[in-house]
Amino acid sequence: MIHNFNAGPSILPSSVFEEASRAVLNFNNTGLSILEIGHRTPLFEEVLNEAVSLVKELMQLDANKEVIFLHGGASTQFFQLPMNYLTKDKKAAYLDGGVWGTKAIKEAKRYGQVDVVATSKDKNYSYIPKDYAVPHESVYFHYTTNNTIEGTQMHSIPALSMPLVADMSSDILSREMDFNKFSFIYAGAQKNIGAAGVNLVIIDKKFLEKSSSSVPSMMDYKQHVSNGSMLNTPPVFAIYVCLLTLRWLKQLGGVAAIEKINNQKAAVLYDTLESFPIFQLPVPKEDRSKMNAVFTMQNEMLEKKFLDRCNEENMVGVKGHRSVGGFRVSMYNALPLSSVTSLVDLIKDFGNKYA
Amino acid sequence: MIHNFNAGPSILPSSVFEEASRAVLNFNNTGLSILEIGHRTPLFEEVLNEAVSLVKELMQLDANKEVIFLHGGASTQFFQLPMNYLTKDKKAAYLDGGVWGTKAIKEAKRYGQVDVVATSKDKNYSYIPKDYAVPHESVYFHYTTNNTIEGTQMHSIPALSMPLVADMSSDILSREMDFNKFSFIYAGAQKNIGAAGVNLVIIDKKFLEKSSSSVPSMMDYKQHVSNGSMLNTPPVFAIYVCLLTLRWLKQLGGVAAIEKINNQKAAVLYDTLESFPIFQLPVPKEDRSKMNAVFTMQNEMLEKKFLDRCNEENMVGVKGHRSVGGFRVSMYNALPLSSVTSLVDLIKDFGNKYA
Numbered sequence A, B: 001m002i003h004n005f006n007a008g009p010s011i012l013p014s015s016v017f018e019e020a021s022r023a024v025l026n027f028n029n030t031g032l033s034i035l036e037i038g039h040r041t042p043l044f045e046e047v048l049n050e051a052v053s054l055v056k057e058l059m060q061l062d063a064n065k066e067v068i069f070l071h072g073g074a075s076t077q078f079f080q081l082p083m084n085y086l087t088k089d090k091k092a093a094y095l096d097g098g099v100w101g102t103k104a105i106k107e108a109k110r111y112g113q114v115d116v117v118a119t120s121k122d123k124n125y126s127y128i129p130k131d132y133a134v135p136h137e138s139v140y141f142h143y144t145t146n147n148t149i150e151g152t153q154m155h156s157i158p159a160l161s162m163p164l165v166a167d168m169s170s171d172i173l174s175r176e177m178d179f180n181k182f183s184f185i186y187a188g189a190q191k192n193i194g195a196a197g198v199n200l201v202i203i204d205k206k207f208l209e210k211s212s213s214s215v216p217s218m219m220d221y222k223q224h225v226s227n228g229s230m231l232n233t234p235p236v237f238a239i240y241v242c243l244l245t246l247r248w249l250k251q252l253g254g255v256a257a258i259e260k261i262n263n264q265k266a267a268v269l270y271d272t273l274e275s276f277p278i279f280q281l282p283v284p285k286e287d288r289s290k291m292n293a294v295f296t297m298q299n300e301m302l303e304k305k306f307l308d309r310c311n312e313e314n315m316v317g318v319k320g321h322r323s324v325g326g327f328r329v330s331m332y333n334a335l336p337l338s339s340v341t342s343l344v345d346l347i348k349d350f351g352n353k354y355a
Helices: A014-025 A042-058 A074-085 A099-108 A205-209 A221-226 A236-252 A254-274 A300-312 A337-353 B014-025 B042-058 B074-085 B099-108 B205-209 B221-226 B236-252 B254-274 B300-312 B337-353
Strands: A065-070 A091-096 A113-119 A141-144 A164-167 A184-188 A199-204 A292-297 A327-330 B065-070 B091-096 B113-119 B141-144 B164-167 B184-188 B199-204 B292-297 B327-330
Touching: A014 A236, A014 B014, A042 A065, A042 A236, A042 A254, A065 A205, A065 A221, A074 A099, A074 A164, A074 A184, A074 A199, A091 A099, A099 A113, A099 A141, A099 A164, A199 A205, A199 A221, A205 A221, A236 A254, A236 B236, A254 A292, A254 A337, A292 A300, A300 A327, A300 A337, B014 B236, B042 B065, B042 B236, B042 B254, B065 B205, B065 B221, B074 B099, B074 B164, B074 B184, B074 B199, B091 B099, B099 B113, B099 B141, B099 B164, B199 B205, B199 B221, B205 B221, B236 B254, B254 B292, B254 B337, B292 B300, B300 B327, B300 B337
Parallel strands: A091 A113, A091 A141, A141 A164, A164 A184, B091 B113, B091 B141, B141 B164, B164 B184
Antiparallel strands: A065 A199, A184 A199, A292 A327, B065 B199, B184 B199, B292 B327
């Protein structure tokens, strides 16, 4: 039994691995592999349509939302979005809450004016910036809902009047939210949605209308929407894995059900870490991510020992990102509570031994 | 037994399906799925490194060539290439040999001057344009080596002095060529290289130096090269399927060995079609593609009957592209000669019956 705490690509439900494995040999009893079916066949159209329907159902999207699957990851949206909405005389507002937000800002500046309304760079992005004003002429307000690297998460949706844009790569489908408040949501699939190599984009029809029509075809949101994610050959297998993962989530009871489990996982882990002073939690309680828990130890020797213990117990992906150090435990939807409790047992054992 | 003549996504070797299926459950006996391994781990780095090495070996690339795997398909390169190399005062030359070339031209015009040196549009792209002059100030000369939809293929490399750029999506690795003559080669994977959702790019170091440094990061070839295809999370599974397919090709004897088989497949199919006057071959002999054979019948009733026969015999993907009509038989590397001989038997039977 391996406990996979990878930050992404990350664990997916075992039933998804099993079904995907079967489909690579024989998809839906067609005698064909999912890898060799034509994308413009009813076989794949059904996959795509069901995946889109499940996203709408699970996120309770209203009739104004379009759902598309695009090539690439969130990094592509970092420039595709401003390429579509900004010009040198237009301004967008960005919240600089972590490494990914910073990258998004860098790309947006190529296309228009960027107002960084707040940043937590002063403390290595270990908290969520608060109390900022957003210029009302902003074409949109962009933020990252969950900062995978720094272990912070925004637990409420900013009450703003301009179109809201969110990079939800690392916490989409993990908690209930009024997703209809957003004009544009994007998320690389490789955490809560499926396998690496596809990007989920949800776009409000009114916001879509305002997108540029003079960008390259592959960057044109309107063309992707009107072609139903088939402007070119889509990443067939990656979309199929999304479908399997979405089906699993629905069967489990949907977003509300997984949120309860995610809350349990985060609570037991953070509570345990707090009870042992050898562990430090750099993120203040109110900003802690339920997807990625970041913690450190002051003693580097102990950090090494802890990592060794994790390796012995088949716990992978626990090492922190190089920019933060220490440890990062990712607890995406598919990570079972039992993996967290196993880690918690190890933490208790370790904490008692080196208290 | 299904005979898969799909134009792409298309058949891959059965051993690739089997190994990929196993890896989705348990990759290299790690106990982890290929879908859940971190991309910045030695596990995936080995996959990527071996895939790059095999491309270099199989294509006999010299030390001046960089090999990268990018998100998306050839359609992304249609704009990424001119975005990097053209400005309003620079000119590139394009050969307009088919639907894909036309799309590439459309995107290039957004960035600079485009000289369409020749076109076969007058005859629905059913032949390869010849005898054209390319302005020597062209930043590059772009052409499509094989026209998937129209069933034409360029059987020699143009002798030109400016950098050669080729879209080899549908015939890469199918025949021996001096690939080192090209400054830039790109190919969507879903025909001869692997599964949909990844793009192979081969770029000469000198040409790379001339690429723009003011494009978005994800469009920056230099950044992709210096980050070894890991500027962002790569499409892990799609690259793994490429590796398996490349290994299969090497084991088979490489490009020279597959070329012999491809020649046999094309010869037996075209010879048979030519021997029955009920079939028309729109492409003149010298321009016929060894990957995609296009043919029609004058009698629409017969076309329907022929397609029914193919369906009865479990031959899929035989219907022609909507822009050409009739039939298209794709014979990529992984299609066994036995599938072609089965189709040839059907053609003979049909041809004799309706002569």
